[in-house]
Amino acid sequence: MFSKSTEYALRATIFIARNSSADTKVSIQSIAEGIGAPKPFIAKILQQLSNKQNQVISSTPGPSGGFFITKEKRSKPIYIVIEAMGDSTIIENCVLGLPNCSDAAPCSMHKVYKNIRKDLLSMFKDRTIDEIAKSKDRLIPTDFSCKE
């Protein structure tokens, strides 16, 4: 559904929400291992999630530094991750790729897609980061036992 970048971004954000607090930060290394992503690539994504415009996650350099997520951001919808990655069009745009999508100017799949899109959007806009992080289900390809 999403780009690889956004998949990693979602997994990384959930991982950070689970494994960090005010005084326990997580390193790029442990995030990369925790979600099964290439370290240099996830580093770039973390950068994007924590830059001036986005600030979905926070970071501090230096020893015992790393990434964490503030209480304020924890209660935001996971949608902010998708937005920060620039992938929100995937769930917002027309299935047929037409611009100016609306009930007034419907594409040929409008009627059948409309409600599914609404559900998709509300899934990402109504669920908070903390809510998703709570589940403890897996975030990494090979890990099949994180739930038990």
Place this chain on the structure above:
Amino acid sequence: MFSKSTEYALRATIFIARNSSADTKVSIQSIAEGIGAPKPFIAKILQQLSNKQNQVISSTPGPSGGFFITKEKRSKPIYIVIEAMGDSTIIENCVLGLPNCSDAAPCSMHKVYKNIRKDLLSMFKDRTIDEIAKSKDRLIPTDFSCKE
């Protein structure tokens, strides 16, 4: 949601279903114009939709040749277009990009995504090409008046 190729493929297939019959075929030129796609690119996509493995649409070369769709294929689900373009993973795979997705090995968004994915899949697998083609809603970016 889908790749540009698949968006064009869906629009082209619906366009052909609307504008062709056993004796009226449509040319690449008129398809490109009818859906607002670059002609050389849509030519490649039509090729892929009509090749030996896929055969979603059919074609004949020569004067008064062009593309058409058989009665048999008209009654197939639009899912076959997505499959032919190799984009079915987009609606089948895990939102978080994890392999071996199942209730037994759920990812951290499984619970909230499961039913939406089911709806997405049934939308593409239960609706036939003819059913979608019937709507007469727009297939082209600039055309805002095809419904009236």
Place this chain on the structure above:
DNA sequence: AATATTAAAGATAATTTTATCCTTAATTTT
């Protein structure tokens, strides 16, 4: 059979996405 028309096929180019690497800056610990 010759000609005109149309798609098929394959080569190529541009762009975007994905991934990696190396240097710099910030922070903490000693």
Place this chain on the structure above:
DNA sequence: AAAATTAAGGATAAAATTATCTTTAATATT
């Protein structure tokens, strides 16, 4: 203050996607 640790930033590379072009093959019309 010096050393160690960690992320930030920027440059580069590889791969996939999107787009274009040219030649060839097939078919119908004359």
